[in-house]
Amino acid sequence: MTALVLVCDTFTGGWAWREVAAALRESGAEAHPVTLTGMGDRRHLAGPDTDLETHIQDLTQLIDHLDAPDVVMVGHGYGIHPVLGAADRRPERIAGIVHLDAGMPQDGDPALALVPDQAVRERLDRTGPTEEDWLLPPPPREQWPRWGSVAGVPADALARLDRLAAPQPLGTLSQPLRLSGAASELPTTGVLCTANGSSIALVEALVGMGDPRFRALTDPRVGFFELDTGHWPMLSVPGELAGVLLKGAAGEGHRVAAAVSGRPAHLGPFLLDVPQRRRERVGRVDLHLPDADGPRPAVVFVHGGPVPPDVEPTPRDWPTLVGYGQYVASLGVVGVVVDHRLHDLGDHGRAAEDVAEAVELVRADPRVDGGRVALWYFSGGGLLSADWLAAPAPWLRCVAASYPMLAPLPNWGLTDSRFRPAVAVRNAGRLPIVLTRVGLERAEIAVTVDEFLSAAEDCEANVEVVDVPHGRHGFEAIDHTEEARDAVERAVRSVLGHLR
Structure with a gap:
């Protein structure tokens, strides 16, 4: 018999698993919803010294008292931190670990690094817990989405979440997780909640980037499931979640393959054969220069992200971005590619500064007509377009975006940030x-595009949509079809037309 130990996210307790636990038990499994020290109906046990180690000890004590030979640990959000800590102490008792809409913390990572509310992260980074200020109150009802999408949660369940939420001891978020590696070989399941911004396709894209942090996700002992709901599936789809947990405990799930022939998809060749033009590198900026006299208009291409800092080659050497730069240069326009530093979710401000500096560098170049510049964004870099949409400069003749993200994903913690093109438009x-x-x-990502287009229609923004019906994200490197080539040529003609 399998015993599933269920550990929920911040502010909650074992009560959140009521329907899931009932469904698991009906299927013949043991279910052990956990209320950690200081949470739920144990909130009176919290003190200034309640920290992550306290919660790890809660779970190791529970594991030691279970008779079931196979124990599967389920960590939801913050809950994955004490789950991993306890599994590291008792690896011989653990049959598997389930990351339920949770991150992949490593040794030394505090849970704070994965808190989706950016304001909370910044506050704790500045001060940390003190003897006088050691509790983080749960959010007001209207601010729960800052901690993860509440999509699909019925009104009565959301009211229960709000009513029963308990303050979180800050030490549980600030204390680093310590792992010896003893549990690193255990079977692992990832349950991804798509309405919160996670998906198997996104995992495969991260693996395809070649980031060594995600290489472990291609291990055959790692499986994935998707749930079409927000961050609280135990409240929104408890029966479906119970079924997925049982399948995960049985070793089922989608397997992610490593890139074929070792070449990531984004390094595939550009879909057009374009004439070669001179390329010049200045700091983080590459200029693709046309064969032309006098100042020429420029298109600044802004790559997506986050892109890990040690990825090689860096984006300005990716075939797609080089291809676009060379293509517009062959048509008499300066193509500019900037290696901005969007390496993590907290880097959007720094990346925006990098783009702004690149624009000023280019506009000051005597080979560029500084009064005729377009900005072209790709994928996750689309969020960086918000500043320019919110306050267009007189020299900005066009903003373009290809398969862009136009609003932050719910689990990115950027709800109140300035990086919301769907608002800025x-x-x-x-x-x-x-x-x-x-x-x-x-x-x-599609839902953010829909949000943007709806807002654009409401305000009668000047938007031209170039559709690639059978195209995939990053299609220039992977979909070498006539439809895809026509789309690129049409988009480039349109952008250059606005630079005349």
Whole structure:
């Protein structure tokens, strides 16, 4: 018989698993919903010294008192930290670990690093817990989405979440997780909640980037499931979640393969054969220069992200971005590619500064007509377009975006940030916007495009949509079809037309 130990996210307790636990028991499994020290109906046990180690000890004590030979640990959000800590102490008792809409913390990582509310992260980074200030109150009801999407949660369940939520001891978030590696070989399951911004396609894209942190996800002992709901599946789809947990405990799940022939998808060749033009590197900026006299207009291409800092080659050497730069240069326009530093979810401000500096460098170049510049964003870099849409400069003739993310994903913690193009477009006026949309977009990104287009329609923004019905995210490197080539040529013609 399998025993599933269920550990929920911040502010909650074992009560959140009520329906899931009932469904598991009906299927013949043991279910042990956990209320950690200081949480739920144990909130009176919290003190200034309640920390992550306290919660790890809670779980190791429970494991030691279970008779079931196979124990599967389920960690939801914050809960994955004490789950991994306890599994590291008792690896011989653990049959598997389930990351339920949770991150992949490593040795030395505090749970704070994965808190989706950016304001909370910044506050604790500055001060940390003190003897006087050691509790983090749960969010007001209207701010629960800052801690993860509440999509699918019925009104009565959301009211229960709000009513029963307990303050979180800050030490549980600030204390680093310590792992010896003893549990690193255990079977692992990832349950991804798509309405919160996670998906198997996104995992495969991260693996495809070649980041060594995600290499372990291609291990055959790692399986994945998706749930079409928000961050609280135990409240929104308890029966479906129980079924997925049982399948995960049985070793089922989608397996992620390593890149074929070792070449990541984004390093595939550009879909057009373009004439070669001179390329010049200045700091983080590459200029693709046309064979032309006098100052020429420029298109600044802004890559997506986050991109890990040690990825090689860096984006300005990716075939797609080089291809675009060379293509516009062959048509008499300066193509600019900038290696901005969007390496993590907290880097959008720094990346925006990098792009702004690149624009000023380019506009000051005597070979560039500084009054005729377009900005072209790709994928996750689309969030960086918000500043320019919110306050268009007179020299900005066009903003383009290809398969962009146009609102932060719910689990990115950027709800109240300035990086929301779907909001900023309301101030874009008549600035031309050329949006290349792929028909086979990842669901979590497609919804942000829909939000953007709806806002653009409401404010009568000047948006042209170039559709690639059978195109995938990053189609220029993977979909070498006539449809895809026509879309690139049409988008480039449109952008250059606005630079005349």
